Amino acid sequence: MQADIDHIQEIEAMSQRAAFRGARSVRDPIVVESWLRCLEKHGLDPAARSEAYIVPDSALRFHRQRSEDLISIARSGIDGLYKLVAGQNYVLLLSDSAGVTVEYLGEAAQKDALRKSGLYLGAEWSEARAGTCALGACIESGEPLIIHQSDHFDVSHGALSCTAAPIYDTSGALTAVLDVSLLSSPMPRASQFLALNLVRQAARRIEMANIMAExxxxxxxxxxxxxxxxxxxxxxxxxxxxxxxxxxxxxxxxxxxxxxxxxxxxxxxxxxxxxxxxxxxxxxxxxxxxxxxxxxxxxxxxxxxxxxxxxxxxEPQRSFVPRIARARHIPAELRDLAGDDPGMTQLLEQAAALANGQMPLLIDGESGAGKSTLARAIHAIGRRGPCITVACETIDEDESAILFGREDKRHFEPGWIDAAEGGTLILDNLEDLPPRLQARLVSLLTEHSYRPVGATRERRSTARIIVTTAADLADLAARNSLRRDLLHRVSGTRLSLPALRQRRDILGLADKLFAQAFGTAVRFDATAVAALANHDWTGNLHALTSLATTLAATIRQTGDSAEAITLTDKDFPPHLRAQGGDHTPNAQVILARLLDEAGWNVSAVARQLGVDRSTIHRQILRYGLSRA
Known part of the structure; x- marks a missing residue:
């Protein structure tokens, strides 16, 4: 009992950060950082004992379905790791990025004790729920780590020793955590260093298998x-x-x-x-x-x-099936947002998988990258109710009722949340929402309930919340522009839109936007293709759309409106003009486009670019281009 009291007092001392920073601590810095998050970010009480939380079967099915591909790829690595630690009372857990255990290997004789301790299938080990633990701290820090016995925040976990390593997907996002744990272990923390090396190696091999499969x-x-x-x-x-x-x-x-x-x-x-x-x-x-x-x-x-x-x-396996064929799994509402860009294809597949869910979504990306458009497309395929978009910068701190509504004994005046009932509420530029309103929003994201201004009771909401931001999330947290608990709730499911300059489908997007602006098909010669492909596009899709609209208004269309218009770089503003060729950043995109337009007439493309036919043939081999 005294040990529990000493542990609670040690954690509480951590809250006095100025005093603590001047003192030495025997704890690993990553443990100290987690304790401080538990106190300051998650608002946890070190004196409160929390029972292990096992998610309902329906929620577990969702988490396992979302991780199905990962589990399949990780199976060999998981089984191999468990064989190394079997017979030593270790339990192996694989969690998703939300901290929910989606795969579990343990001794059948320990089943009841493991379930009671949370070392079991379906247990949630997020830091916000369980306090400092290996799974939760690994998700927060992104680093392999050991949380040994009294390193745990919650005294009820003091006998456990947990060792975890993160697993990242091929885009660099943390997608899972691999953990080996003991119900009871030797006292020295160093006893788990071997386990740390084993889970780190297993996670690395799972990532390797995943990238080879993709x-x-x-x-x-x-x-x-x-x-x-x-x-x-x-x-x-x-x-x-x-x-x-x-x-x-x-x-x-x-x-x-x-x-x-x-x-x-x-x-x-x-x-x-x-x-x-x-x-x-x-x-x-x-x-x-x-x-x-x-x-x-x-x-x-x-x-x-x-x-x-x-x-x-x-070397790549040669195939005449284009890589973009995976896009057949993407609904038309999302498919229209991109062309043959691999990164966008992967993002839209993720968006399609999440569209029918209820969890909040965060869409981030530079201004003009298409965040609101993506949010509306997700709504279009996943919800039947209204889609309400709210610009957070338009709401002042004393205007809570605009968002949450107002209620007295005889009257209820609905706000935007109520207006989005059964549909989707899109909160644009969430960081611009006043702090007091951010605090009120947390319960809506966690409990699906909110309290109108003047009300004494909570109201339930079935609206799906999608938030957008053009700001850097780490910078927002550092500047306290966005509450940490709110950031934690929305960043669990994140879609990051790339800037237009990073995309490989800019010419396909230009085709679509210029055709809409001109009311007819628009063709681009070699100089225009090079200008479009190599511009930095700091305004992203907004800038490309503005260019199309401006040119449509200023260029006089001649002849039959059904005929395609051909643009050169001389039609563009001076800052957009560029030279094409093999030295340009997007030479592959430019060459593929010109070959398609010329029906793969290499001589014609060579004349357009002013080079020898052999140069075009070398570039085709270098870029691995093939006729569709």
Whole structure:
């Protein structure tokens, strides 16, 4: 009992942050950070004992269905890890990004004790619910870690020892956590270091299996610090499109890229789309020299910041089925938002999978990237009720009733939440909502209830909440522009829209937007294609739409309106004009477009670009282009 009191007092001392920072602590810093989140972000009471929470069967089915592909890929790694620790009373848990256990391996004789402790299928170990624990702290920090006995926030978990490692998807997002736990363990924390290495290795191998499964039609560059393990157990991997741009990565590769580029490895969207030559002293044309045709010791490369590695390049499996064929699983409402961009295809597949759910969604991206359009498309395929969009910057702090409604004994005046009943409420630029209104919004996101101004009782709501922001989430939290508890509630399911300059389907989007503006098909010659493909588009889709509308209003259309209009770069404003050719950032996009328009007449394309036919043939081979 005294040990519990001492533990509670130690945690409470952490809340006195100024005093604590000046003192030394025996706790691992990652444990201290988690305790502080539990106190300040999640509002947990260290003196309260919480029973393990097992989600209802219907919710568990949802979480398992959402993780079905991951579970299938991870199966071999999970079974292999459990064999290593079997007989030592370890329990193996695989959770999704919400902290819900979607796979579980444990001794049948311990079933009742494991379920009572929460080391069981369907248990939720998010930090907000369970306090400091390996699964929850791993989701929050993104790092492998040990939470041993009294490291736990809740004293009821004090006997447990839990060790976890994150699993990232190929876009750089944390998608799952692998955990091995003990109901009781030796007192020294160091006793779990072996378990930490085992789960870290298993998570890395699961990520490797995942990127290989997703990248059968792409180049894969596998990396290791030693040539002896390069072909059997690589440390990291990148998948590359036919132009040499990164379209997928393991977490080890993300950290490697980020260090070389001077970026944060957690910002996967800033790493995807980078050309391999930006990270390594390596060109696309040299990949073939890194295949197994050469000895592993001779497959030596170096990062731009001087880090030496051995590489194994795996050629794509040749197929006449285009990679974008996966888009057949995307409803038309979402499919219309993108062309043949792999990153957008993956994002829209995720949006389609989430469209019919009830959980809040966060859509972030630069201004003009299409966040509100994506939110309305998700509503169109997932809900039957109204779709209400609210610009948060238009609501003042004393105007709660606009959003929450107003009620007295005889009258109820509905607000936007009530107006969206049965449908979707889109909150644009959530960070601009006044702090007092942000606080009132938390219960709507967590309990699906809200209290109108002047009301004494909560009202239930079935509206699906989608929020958007153009701001950096970490910056919002640091500046306290967005309440941490609110940010935690909305960021669990996040869709990050790429900037237009990062997309490979800009020419397809231009076709659509210009046709809408001109009222007829619009063609672009080689100079116009180069200008569109290589512009930075700081205003994103808004800027492209504005250009189309402006040109439609200023260019006089001649001839039959049914005939296509042809634009050159001379029709564009001066800042948009660019030169095409092999040296441009989007040369692959430009060449593919010109070949399609010319019916793959190589001579005609060569004349357009002012180069030799052999140059076009070399570029076709380099980019892996093929006639549809």
């Amino acid at each position: 990248s059968r039609r792409d180049w894969v560059l596998r990396l290791a610090g030693s040539p002896d393990f390069l072909d059997v157990d690589p440390e990291a991997a990148l998948s590359l499109d036919s132009g040499g741009r990164v379209i997928g990565m393991t977490n080890g590769a993300a950290r490697l890229m980020a260090r070389s580029l001077g970026l944060d490895w957690r910002e996967g969207a800033r790493l995807i789309g980078r050309h391999v030559s930006e990270v390594f002293d390596l060109g696309l044309e040299t990949l073939e020299g890194l295949t197994r045709q050469r000895d592993a010791r001779d497959r030596f490369i170096e990062t731009r910041d001087g880090y030496r590695l051995f590489a194994h390049a795996i």
